[in-house]
Amino acid sequence: MINIKSFAVRKISAFGMKYLPFADAASEAVPLSRLLRLSLFQVTVGMALVLMVGTLNRVMIVELSVPATLVGAMLALPLVFAPFRALIGFKSDNFKSALGLRRLPYIYKGTMLQFGGFAIMPFALLVLSGYGKAAQAPHWIGEVGAALAFLLVGAGVHMVQTVGLALATDLVEEEDQPKVVGLMYVSLLAGMIVSAFTYGAALEHYSPLRLIQVIQGSAVLTVVLNGLAMWKQEARDRVRGNAPRGPEPSFAQAWAKLSARPGLVRLLAIIAFGTAGFGMADVLMEPFGGQVLQMSVAETTRLTVYLALGTLVGFTMASRWMARGARPIDVAIYGALIGVPAFGLIILSAHMLSIAVLIVATLAAGFGAGLFGHGTLTTTMRSAPRDQIGLSLGAWGAVQTTSAGASIAVGGFLRDRLQSGGAGVHSAGAYIPVFFLEIGLLVLALLLAFPIFGRAASPQAQPQPAQDGFAKGNAS
């Protein structure tokens, strides 16, 4: 009897090691394939962002004829949760689990929220637009339903991204962090580009059924990709699981401890100003090209592609320079330094009415944004103490998402207020002040960063040519 039992236990535990979604041990070196798989969670984040901000933005206004102000309010809702990223990160740092897990439960919960939001979203939108019998139902049902759907997806995205990045930071050694950041950013960008094209093609011939299929397809894909990403990434830890459960540190205490670290508040301020500076261009580039330089829709779409391309090159170069020992914060500063003349060039292109100048400027702006984003995130990862990784990445995400969202809103608002009608050079008046504002924000970020620029490199950031293959892999 005992023998059969012990045999079964051995068999099942061997089986479990193979098929359970936990890693058996925290291995010394995490192979690239595993990190690539982990970065799939960024693909779903990119997918959700494109679907909400890009595709549904248009579908709601054009096909469903929902008032634009209501659409704007719905899309802004997820931003409300952005500051809670810090709290989520803190919670995951201190999560009490018998299995010794910290990140996995939160990615799981975030995925469920994202899935749930997508699952009800198409029906909520159809009710909101008064489809079928919904026109006779009270208005608030559609509004509450749609708000709930966007809130759920937004909360899920915040949770998955914050905790996913924390898990990635947990997994790798400090010298490999630039590569991981590069990988995560490239996956996000790739997810956004691929899903933008896919959604565009899938919704070309719009019908309510097609809308339901597309959004619910995204829901399923989210669960599948996040499941693949999580699989066997976090090690089960019996020691941590059996640790005595002392009183939890409060969020205020943890935050006080983190913000007491030298340079952290300054870093967050740099991130806020720099992200806002680069972020405004995201939504203004296409209307600027169309209205001022009279470019066609296909050409303005290519403008967005150039911006993304520049950003991609920026991420790759940032990874490479940091692998050779450049300080992440210096790379970020160079990014902002490139951004200032790039936006100057955009203003110049309006006066010269030159599309070529605008394209060069767009590439440069993207490149600068790539360097800046990569540099600041890597700096955040490096400066985080091991037991507060979740909190500091949460703070990074909260600042970054809030300022990106706010800058897009402010940029669009300013442009609409300054809009005077007309086309060509005369309509440039609506855009140029916004681009000057971007330059101003970047200069502010540079002024804040100036005192910490070019200080002696930290001893950990020594060059390590042997592991450079990763950055090269990104370039191909």
Place this chain on the structure above:
Amino acid sequence: MSNDPDKVWPTGLTLREAEEVHSYLIDGTRVFGVIALIAHILVAVSTPWLG
């Protein structure tokens, strides 16, 4: 390893670990249930199937 009295047959998890895994299952079921309920209500509002 299999002699550890904390571990319960057949999974080799301790009781607390097993309860934790179970709690995730319960959580998921609850969330899915609520989501399905909301989705059904929304569909019923736009295309009523109950008369």
